[in-house]
Amino acid sequence: MAQTADADFKTRLQSLLPKLVLSPSLAMVLVFVYGFIIFSVYLSFTDSRLLPSYGWVGWENYSKLWRLSHWEISLTNMGIFAALYITICTVLGLSLAIFLDQKVRAEGVIRTIYLYPMALSFIVTGTAWKWFLDPGIGLENVLQTWGWTTFEFDWIKNRDFAIYTVVLAAVWQTSGFVMAMFLAGLRGIDNEILKAAQMDGASNWNLYRRIIIPQLRPAFLSAFVILSHLAIKTFDLVIALTGGGPGRATELPATFMYSYTFSRNQMGIGAASATIMLMTIAAIMIPYLYAELREKK
Amino acid sequence: MKKIAKLMATAMVLSPTASFADGSVEVMHFWTSGGEAAALGVIRDKVVEAGVAWEDAPVAGGGGDQAKTALQARIAAGDPPAAMLMLGQNIIDWANEGILGDVNDVAAAEGWDDVLPQAVQDFNKVNGNYVAAPTNVHRTDMIWASKSAFEAIGAAYPTTWEEFNALAPRFVEAGIIPIAHGGQAWQEAYMFEALVLGVGGAEFYRKALVELDPEALGSETMRAVFAQMAEIRGMVDENFSGRDWNIATSMVINGEAAMQIMGDWAKGEFTNAGKAPGADFACIPVPKNGDGGFVYLVNSLSFFTQPRPEAASAQATLASAIMDPDVQVAFNQAKGAIPARTDVDMSSLDACARATAAEFSATDVAGTAVPTFAGTHAAQASVVGAATDVITEFFNTDMTPQEAAEQLVEAIQLAL
Numbered sequence: 001m002a003q004t005a006d007a008d009f010k011t012r013l014q015s016l017l018p019k020l021v022l023s024p025s026l027a028m029v030l031v032f033v034y035g036f037i038i039f040s041v042y043l044s045f046t047d048s049r050l051l052p053s054y055g056w057v058g059w060e061n062y063s064k065l066w067r068l069s070h071w072e073i074s075l076t077n078m079g080i081f082a083a084l085y086i087t088i089c090t091v092l093g094l095s096l097a098i099f100l101d102q103k104v105r106a107e108g109v110i111r112t113i114y115l116y117p118m119a120l121s122f123i124v125t126g127t128a129w130k131w132f133l134d135p136g137i138g139l140e141n142v143l144q145t146w147g148w149t150t151f152e153f154d155w156i157k158n159r160d161f162a163i164y165t166v167v168l169a170a171v172w173q174t175s176g177f178v179m180a181m182f183l184a185g186l187r188g189i190d191n192e193i194l195k196a197a198q199m200d201g202a203s204n205w206n207l208y209r210r211i212i213i214p215q216l217r218p219a220f221l222s223a224f225v226i227l228s229h230l231a232i233k234t235f236d237l238v239i240a241l242t243g244g245g246p247g248r249a250t251e252l253p254a255t256f257m258y259s260y261t262f263s264r265n266q267m268g269i270g271a272a273s274a275t276i277m278l279m280t281i282a283a284i285m286i287p288y289l290y291a292e293l294r295e296k297k
Numbered sequence: 298m299k300k301i302a303k304l305m306a307t308a309m310v311l312s313p314t315a316s317f318a319d320g321s322v323e324v325m326h327f328w329t330s331g332g333e334a335a336a337l338g339v340i341r342d343k344v345v346e347a348g349v350a351w352e353d354a355p356v357a358g359g360g361g362d363q364a365k366t367a368l369q370a371r372i373a374a375g376d377p378p379a380a381m382l383m384l385g386q387n388i389i390d391w392a393n394e395g396i397l398g399d400v401n402d403v404a405a406a407e408g409w410d411d412v413l414p415q416a417v418q419d420f421n422k423v424n425g426n427y428v429a430a431p432t433n434v435h436r437t438d439m440i441w442a443s444k445s446a447f448e449a450i451g452a453a454y455p456t457t458w459e460e461f462n463a464l465a466p467r468f469v470e471a472g473i474i475p476i477a478h479g480g481q482a483w484q485e486a487y488m489f490e491a492l493v494l495g496v497g498g499a500e501f502y503r504k505a506l507v508e509l510d511p512e513a514l515g516s517e518t519m520r521a522v523f524a525q526m527a528e529i530r531g532m533v534d535e536n537f538s539g540r541d542w543n544i545a546t547s548m549v550i551n552g553e554a555a556m557q558i559m560g561d562w563a564k565g566e567f568t569n570a571g572k573a574p575g576a577d578f579a580c581i582p583v584p585k586n587g588d589g590g591f592v593y594l595v596n597s598l599s600f601f602t603q604p605r606p607e608a609a610s611a612q613a614t615l616a617s618a619i620m621d622p623d624v625q626v627a628f629n630q631a632k633g634a635i636p637a638r639t640d641v642d643m644s645s646l647d648a649c650a651r652a653t654a655a656e657f658s659a660t661d662v663a664g665t666a667v668p669t670f671a672g673t674h675a676a677q678a679s680v681v682g683a684a685t686d687v688i689t690e691f692f693n694t695d696m697t698p699q700e701a702a703e704q705l706v707e708a709i710q711l712a713l
Binding site: 049050051052064067068069070130134135136154156157159242243244245246247248249259260262263264265266 | 362365366369372373390391394480481482535536537538539677678679681682683686689690692693694704708711712
């Protein structure tokens with residue numbers, strides 16, 4: 001009698017155990033991630049300045065936000081940055097992966113070299129590129145002292161081109177990672193299909209265009225999702241590389257949010273900009289998650 | 298297991314001593330560079346001498362933004378430090394949040410009202426309560442000039458804008474950069490306020506940057522200020538963008554550039570490089586069209602209301618130490634600024650500091666000493682930030698003075 005009760009308890013405990021173990025972290029995620037997201041959204045409708053305060057102001061922060069030229073600049077920069085960053089990273093990552101997939105010698109070493117920048121923090125990348133691109137001490141100066149006196153490369157100091165230096169540094173950092181994702185995708189393709197296609201006389205170009213790249217769809221999708229959220233939250237790279245300058249030429253939504261929330265005592269407007277960033281990410285992620293979950297069924 | 302028990306026992310023994318010590322002050326600050334840390338050390342020694350323990354809580358980052366973020370987190374967690382280094386309007390903002398305590402007893406006993414100039418009181422005494430104690434006063438409308446550069450072209454230091462502007466082509470001809478400038482938004486904001494006072498005069502400065510009068514902000518005079526700024530835009534080297542202020546100072550130190558417009562914290566760079574005022578470099582006020590003037594920035598340690606009552610007496614000790622005449626002098630010898638008290642013996646300070654102190658007293662009496670705008674004394678951080686956007690945009694593009702003045706009016710209106 002007692003034994004069966006004991007066994008009952010044991011099985012019940014066994015089935016409960018995973019839930020028990022997971023519940024603290026679940027509760028913490030609920031409070032510290034979702035709870036604070038709701039709190040931030042709430043703050044965006046209040047008159048918070050230096051510290052959170054709870055005077056309701058409705059949409060005023062949003063209407064102010066959209067009248068700020070600073071926010072407009074951030075959004076334009078975001079558009080340029082995200083479009084170039086995602087496209088170049090994807091193209092470069094895919095080409096590197098395809099080249100590496102040609103059974104080259106020392107593939108392991110090359111792969112590590114390309115992946116390595118990902119191990120650095122964006123602060124390090126930003127600082128290194130800042131020095132490298134600085135016309136006074138970097139590339140321009142070196143080439144000029146070597147005798148190519150007409151050489152000019154001052155993008156980082158030029159407000160019309162500075163945003164492209166951010167793209168340059170970001171692409172350098174992430175394209176190796178995208179390459180690894182595509183490489184994994186390439187290795188997952190069934191060899192039988194490729195052999196069949198080759199027997200049917202498909203050229204290499206057609207092989208890639210018609211068979212391999214279409215099969216990489218999931219890899220494209222994850223690359224896109226990862227790159228787009230990286231793009232939207234880019235903050236440290238800009239801070240280290242240009243500090244948002246020259247002038248306000250490389251300001252992005254994340255740096256905007258930080259400066260309004262923390263240094264300008266306009267927490268309400270900062271929260272409003274954070275909410276808009278969240279909505280943008282959600283607009284990309286939700287269709288993706290939806291598609292992924294539907295496919296699983 | 299035993300180890301853990303041991304650790305816990307130690308922790309239990311240690312923690313009461315930390316919270317029940319008969320007095321300790323935790324001071325949050327962003328003074329981490331050599332001279333700044335040495336200056337703070339003078340106050341620390343005085344406090345420790347009085348039997349109060351000093352808990353140093355530095356948060357690095359020159360302008361104090363990082364320190365402010367750290368403070369916001371501490372306040373939100375209900376664990377304020379005893380005192381924190383603060384600037385201008387922030388003190389008033391925090392006082393209005395009801396988080397700052399006061400040291401009125403010490404102030405009354407030591408007669409602070411009589412020894413602090415009105416300008417300094419404005420940013421330490423909120424609604425009749427001393428919520429902060431001032432350590433020093435900086436002057437922001439200064440030009441740091443290289444003596445060797447001026448000797449190279451055989452010119453005297455400029456006293457008017459005409460002279461100032463006429464110097465530039467002569468320096469360029471001699472292969473010297475006329476103005477060493479660090480192209481970061483905050484540096485351009487300090488340059489702007491120096492020009493508002495220099496071109497527009499003290500009364501205009503008050504109207505435009507303190508009262509934020511839209512008419513003054515969009516006026517002919519403001520356009521003249523921007524026009525002078527455009528002149529300076531033509532005097533900097535190509536590579537100025539993003540440069541740190543002390544790198545720009547070093548260009549003046551080694552004679553590569555002739556002048557830098559920067560607050561008097563730049564002096565520390567010269568003295569650290571072994572240069573003497575007068576012999577190697579000159580500190581001159583920015584030229585003034587009107588009746589003189591002085592842009593001041595007050596550094597203060599402000600006091601937070603403490604949950605424990607015994608902490609208040611430790612705060613009082615700290616307040617008294619900050620205002621001690623000897624401490625004020627020793628502090629400013631290290632920091633390079635001038636004492637906040639006007640009744641102390643300045644003879645041990647260098648020539649630059651003595652001249653600045655004399656002008657501060659004089660302009661305070663004449664009413665032409667104006668609070669810094671870029672250092673958020675004259676206006677709130679939100680307004681300063683919005684104006685800085687326009688100023689830095691102006692300095693980095695070929696926007697016209699007309700457009701800049703219009704945008705300034707609009708940006709400030711939005712930030713209020």
